[in-house]
Amino acid sequence: MKLGIIGSGAVGFAVGYTAARLGLVSDIKFNDKKEGLAKAQAMDIEDASSFYPHYVKMSSGSYRDMADRDIIVLATGTLDGIKDRLEEYVMYKDQVEAYVKEVVDAGFDGIFIVVSNPCDLMADLVYRVSGFEKERVIGSGTALDTTRLNTTLAKLLDIDPKDVRGVTLGEHGESQFVAWSRVAIGNMSLDEYLKANPCEFSRDEVENLVRERAWRVIDGKGHTQCGIGSTVCSIIDAIVNDKKSTILVASLLEGQYGIDDIYLSTPCVIGRKGVEKVLELELNDEEIKRIKHSEEVLKANRAKYE
Numbered sequence: 001m002k003l004g005i006i007g008s009g010a011v012g013f014a015v016g017y018t019a020a021r022l023g024l025v026s027d028i029k030f031n032d033k034k035e036g037l038a039k040a041q042a043m044d045i046e047d048a049s050s051f052y053p054h055y056v057k058m059s060s061g062s063y064r065d066m067a068d069r070d071i072i073v074l075a076t077g078t079l080d081g082i083k084d085r086l087e088e089y090v091m092y093k094d095q096v097e098a099y100v101k102e103v104v105d106a107g108f109d110g111i112f113i114v115v116s117n118p119c120d121l122m123a124d125l126v127y128r129v130s131g132f133e134k135e136r137v138i139g140s141g142t143a144l145d146t147t148r149l150n151t152t153l154a155k156l157l158d159i160d161p162k163d164v165r166g167v168t169l170g171e172h173g174e175s176q177f178v179a180w181s182r183v184a185i186g187n188m189s190l191d192e193y194l195k196a197n198p199c200e201f202s203r204d205e206v207e208n209l210v211r212e213r214a215w216r217v218i219d220g221k222g223h224t225q226c227g228i229g230s231t232v233c234s235i236i237d238a239i240v241n242d243k244k245s246t247i248l249v250a251s252l253l254e255g256q257y258g259i260d261d262i263y264l265s266t267p268c269v270i271g272r273k274g275v276e277k278v279l280e281l282e283l284n285d286e287e288i289k290r291i292k293h294s295e296e297v298l299k300a301n302r303a304k305y306e
């Protein structure tokens with residue numbers, strides 16, 4: 001499988017390195033508008049070839065050179081100096097639109113994974129600009145926020161993060177929320193688990209910690225890497241190995257939760273074809289109100305710049 005990465009900064013590098021380290025693909029090509037960066041990132045990853053499960057061909061190229069890729073990850077843009085991911089939409093929307101058109105015109109016929117923020121609105125844009133079926137445009141959405149929630153709860157409850165089934169829904173941004181009614185620990189609902197294993201914590205506080213986590217990392221080091229690199233690679237893994245994994249990604253909603261015509265996060269089954277199923281959770285009234293609020297926020301932002 002051939003992976004393309006457009007935007008070879010902190011996130012693009014983390015995705016490429018993690019993919020090579022895990023042996024998910026056989027060929028990775030970087031692109032960046034900054035002269036020399038894509039080539040340098042490819043060389044740096046190639047230098048560790050002896051330690052990967054198998055050899056990965058590393059290279060750099062133009063947008064047009066991305067035509068033969070099976071999957072392209074979009075990781076252009078930057079969070080440094082930004083206060084709300086939505087600010088990146090007006091800053092980078094035209095650039096994303098232009099290079100997606102160029103890549104598609106060159107013959108790319110694979111799957112786009114959109115990480116560039118606001119990743120749900122950008123995925124929505126890529127879907128409309130590319131003319132691809134909705135299954136082949138995936139926003140990384142709240143997959144990372146859900147991973148952060150799982151880790152936060154695992155630390156509080158002293159259990160394995162893999163056994164926490166967290167659910168962060170809506171926008172990958174300020175209006176995201178935890179659907180507490182759907183969170184599970186192993187095979188038990190969170191409420192059932194806490195009844196048998198009491199642990200005092202504030203759900204609002206946990207939700208805020210998850211929402212603010214990215215900003216705390218950025219305050220310290222200027223960007224985020226490991227969480228997003230591994231999260232995107234879990235999506236790549238699901239596609240490459242046709243795993244049919246359920247991951248919280250942004251996909252086109254068509255009536256789920258009474259919402260239409262916008263990319264928003266809900267659990268989706270990811271396999272070789274991309275988004276193979278969009279799952280609708282049973283939510284309580286408060287949670288429905290909150291996912292509709294995310295819809296309003298994203299649609300208002302889209303309309304503002306159309």
Ligand SMILES: NC(=O)c1ccc[n+]([C@@H]2O[C@H](COP(=O)([O-])OP(=O)(O)OC[C@H]3O[C@@H](n4cnc5c(N)ncnc54)[C@H](O)[C@@H]3O)[C@@H](O)[C@H]2O)c1
Binds near residue numbers: 011034141223
């Ligand atoms: N979805 C998520 O969960 C998530 C998590 C972290 C970061 N992000 C987003 O990922 C993006 C990248 O973040 P980063 O920390 O890697 O930033 P960064 O500044 O380190 O890297 C971005 C790179 O993109 C390049 N670039 C910009 N415009 C380009 C274009 N038109 N063509 C080619 N290259 C271009 C820049 O030269 C730079 O090297 C941002 O939009 C950020 O908000 C998303």
